[in-house]
Amino acid sequence: MKAVELSKSYNPKDFEERIYSYWKENGEFKPRNIEKDGHFSVVMPPPNVTGVLHMGHALNNVLQDIIVRYHRMTGVPTLWVPGTDHAGIATQNVVERQLKADGLRRQDLGREKFLERTWLVKEKHHAIIKSQLEKMGCSCDWDHERFTMDEGLSKAVRECFVTLYERGLIYKGKYLVNYCPKCGTALSDDEVEYESEPGKLYHIRYPYSDGSGYIIVATTRPETMFGDSAVAVHPEDERYKSVVGKTLDLPLTDRKIKIIADSFVSREFGTGMVKITPAHDPNDFECGRRNNLEQINILNPDGTLNENVPEKYRGLSAVDARALVVKDLEDAGFVEKIEDHNHDVGHCYRCHTIIEPYLSDQWFVRMKSLAEKAMDALKKNDIVFYPKRWENTYSRWLEGIRDWCISRQLWWGHRIPVWYCKDCGAEIVMREDPTECPHCHSHSLEQDSDVLDTWFSSWLWPFSTLGWPEESEDLKKFFPTSALVSAYDIIFFWISRMIMSSEEFLDKAPFKDIVITGLVRDKLGRKMSKSLGNGVDPLLIIDSYGADSLKFTLCYMAAQGQDVLIDNDSFKMGSRFANKIWNATRFLLMNLEGRELVNFNVSDLTTMDKWIYSRFNSAAEEIKKAMEGYRFNDAASAVYSFFWNDLCDWYIEDTKQKLLSGTEDEKNLQISILMDLLEKSMRLMHPFLSFITEEIYQKLPNHNGDVIVASYPEPDKAMEFKEDAEKVEALKDIVKNIRSVRSNLQIAPEKKIKVVLRTSSSFKALDLVKSEKAFISTLIGSKDFIIDEDSSYDTSSSLPTSGPGYECFLFIRDAIDVEEEIKKLNSDIEKANKLLEGAEKKLNNEAFIKNAKAEAVEKEKKKKSEALEIIEKSKEHIKMLQSL
RNA sequence: GGAGGAUUAGCUCAGCGGGAGAGCGCCUGCCUUACAAGCAGGAUGUCACAAGUUCAAUCCUUGUAUCCUCCA
Structure with missing residues (x-):
């Protein structure tokens, strides 16, 4: 047999791209053995088509790839569904920013042209994301790739909306949105920039209606008092327990309001008495809902005061009104004191105008019944969180569930499938676009101009990607999915909602295991962000160290949902390990020169041989246990210490002399054992270091097909060799002892x-x-x-x-x-x-x-x-x- | 205000009831017929503090301190 030459050093660029194409061309990512019972399936949390993948995505996808490859090698039919998310607001912003550079607004283009342009942005970013996932080595089935706004998923969204509407779970109601009076549009929370600004805290007297004195409330925005519907105190605040329920006269008006108790009030802030203005403050809004308070909107869409305030203040801007209100209150003796006070003020990210919480018509999903089903799923153990502590977070959120506002005043997204008849005013919700009003047969119909929240499509992701609402083969075979890998920051937004929708529409949890990873941060524990410039770009890491180094290092560091703190140098660890694997292989393949591989069995093995097989067996066992509990770092350390500390440091060292000085038969047996170990090691390590193991595997004289679909090594009782293993440990002890003496x-x-x-x-x-x-x-x-x-x-x-x-x-x-x-x-x-x-x-x-x-x-x-x-x-x- | 997490070697972190671990860094010596991206050896820890449970506590319980995150 001839020696197999390997380049002197590990150079991932020589083969990573080639191997990925090879896998793809040979259909290795497609489900195999689908006739077999059982399945392992994962849906990829879809990245937004706004940007490029960051280290958080890398961590998430690398871990998915590890579990997918591991299960694929165990032989069960395995599917990993990739895809991307249209990310309504974020993507629309990207386009609007481009327009702004040309001095244009989206209204200047019109809805249709604007959307055309947005699709181009989507295509561009999608291409980048896909190529990044490929560079990382993700073994997802691209034939199953989906996009939240593609035809099938749009159909799922429509089906979902209409069904919920029919079940009475969707309604239209008033909601507070962040509103920019200058741009005339609602903003998402992400689009509001908060800055700490100096302001005043006004202490205002509100007299009791029965003339028995007054109470004092503290507010930073006295002009909103015309929208007050109550004053609230903390229910356990001893100072005010006796006054709850009493009536107050609202100064400058002829209205009367009550004192209520609500635990959201902070006893330390101001006097511990807070005026409640449900239509103009998010906290007050929630408080108002809990206590059934009237919502009094005092603003016009342009930010001026409307007809709900006394006549003399109407038409004034908030700032002007504030000055006048304060003056009038002072003149009437209602002001106790005015203090300096810093507070966070929200500004429009585009025009920097102060944003106003603004009450407007929005669509909602009634969440209570959905949340109950999702809680049951956990109680019945249909879902399991790794690590377990997130189950509390999940339950608590569901217990305090609030209705979900699903409408957005945007253009990019799924248009709300509601039409209004201009003639009879009917509200029409159908699976197919209506052509005439079912009530008055008018053809004068107008579709709701809003789109749905992005999460309204992604909450269907685990089954919409498999063909729902059709009863597809994929849905039958691969649903419910096996595991979901996600960071903890979207447990509420996404994970909980997927469980709710799945329970609602398919009566099943969408996945069994929920693997919560940490966030990737810099070495100082800060989030990676553009403004801090502390980001570590996964592509640059791949460029300098290779995809396997990226993957192995992240896996090694991803302990039990803990945050992963890294910098560029962290990845040297994976790179060194890959290099070690490369060189050990190079050495062994060199030794094939002039040798013949022979068959052997247990009786041919020496104590040293049995020891290394025993170590291999323990590693396989540890990895199996670790993978079952999604303890990625444990699996990685088992791989690392077996290959480096056991195989390289001791076993291969031991065989060096035997390969030099043995008889021909001994040498042939020895190299055959080594090739067997190397072949098994490649299979053992493949989920964690995918490219290098495939590249090496293909070169082994004893390989069989591609390692990506080879069988995963199972722990085997017959390979434990406990006594032999102990003997070798004793030998190691002698050697270490003498070496230590010498060195000292x-x-x-x-x-x-x-x-x-x-x-x-x-x-x-x-x-x-x-x-x-x-x-x-x-x-x-x-x-x-x-x-x-x-x-x-x-x-x-x-x-x-x-x-x-x-x-x-x-x-x-x-x-x-x-x-x-x-x-x-x-x-x-x-x-x-x-x-x-x-x-x-x-x-x-x-x-x-x-x-x-x-x-x-x-x-x-x-x-x-x-x-x-x-x-x-x-x-x-x-x-x-x-x-x- | 509520909840969760963290506190272990110089740094980043594993371990989680029975003789303190890894990677990086550091010190010493080595280019030994794969690997200097390597090899061999070495140093460093009141496992935050205080009680309790236990035959036994870094690990479980409670409290304290400091830090972080989420929710309000």
């Missing part, structure tokens, strides 16, 4: 020394030490390594050292600093004494013997005897040194 004495590596090993009857690895004599000699740098079985060798004038069941004598007289060595031995004795003390304390404790697990007792006994052995030998060794 600064004995140059090239200086070969004589070493005598003496073992006690409790030492079980004597046969192994004998058969691995050559290997040990190399590792400890000895030209003369003697196994002194009958303790007859003269060890005087040597340096002794000991471990469990053995003593070593190093003949390095010149190097020994007797005093230093005695000091070391004394400190060994001290440590052993502490151990002994601890063990004896426990063993002498009757309660311990009685209550503790048998293993724990055994362990303490072993500890004790080992400590005694160390003490005894060390004392002996001190005597030896003293007689030198």
